Amino acid sequence: MTDELSHVDEDQSVQMVDVGRKPDTKRRAVATGTIELRPSTVDAIRADEIGKGNVLATARVGSIQAVKHTWESIPMCHQIPITNVDTAFDVEDDYVTLTVAVETVGKTGCEMEALTGVTTGLNAVWDMVKAAEKDEHGEYPDTRITDVRVREKEKTAIQE
Numbered sequence: 267m268t269d270e271l272s273h274v275d276e277d278q279s280v281q282m283v284d285v286g287r288k289p290d291t292k293r294r295a296v297a298t299g300t301i302e303l304r305p306s307t308v309d310a311i312r313a314d315e316i317g318k319g320n321v322l323a324t325a326r327v328g329s330i331q332a333v334k335h336t337w338e339s340i341p342m343c344h345q346i347p348i349t350n351v352d353t354a355f356d357v358e359d360d361y362v363t364l365t366v367a368v369e370t371v372g373k374t375g376c377e378m379e380a381l382t383g384v385t386t387g388l389n390a391v392w393d394m395v396k397a398a399e400k401d402e403h404g405e406y407p408d409t410r411i412t413d414v415r416v417r418e419k420e421k422t423a424i425q426e
Contacts, residue, residue: 282342285373292422296367297380299414301388305360307398311391312357321394325364326353329387333368336382343378346370353387360408364388365417371424377416384414 303311311321318324330351337345350369355362366383368376388411392399399409 280342282344283374285344288373290372290424292369292371292420292424293375294367294369294418294420295375295377295380295416296365296418297377297384297414297416298363298365299384299388300361300363300412301391302361302408302410302412303395304399304408307395308357308360308362310398311362311395316394316398318394318397321391322355322357322362324394325355325387325390328390329353329364329366329383332386333366333379333383336379340378340382344372344374346372346374346376346379348376348379351383353383362388362391364391367418375419375421377419381414381416385411388414 310316314320330353333351334348337343348368348370350367352367354365356365364384364387366380366387368380368383370376370379392409392411396406396409399406401407
């Protein structure tokens, strides 16, 4: 671990990192996360029987939109050109896992975009299914978002 934080200047003021002198590289980041749900809710997702509409299609759009707008909500995050976003859902008996892969060509990585895509996509799932998940006390005892993490980061020099 470095003793010097790149987002803090000599006066300890927060600053955006200057990446202007770095070469452009191809970059890819993959993040995953899981939302735990009742089995009956997962069955309703599979059968497309959630009253608000298609849960996974809505979550996919939300995830992609979040990736594209990450710089607007994460302080000191650079606005980067997104060249590709892939989303994949793994639907199991009592949970849904979302994997988001983001690609860019630029001077800084895209792991914040991948993480933001995962968390927003899973929040969209929660929003779509909350009526089915609520118990008789108005609480969500079985619903939780867990295990959000960056799974991969790649950086490849551009061959000219």
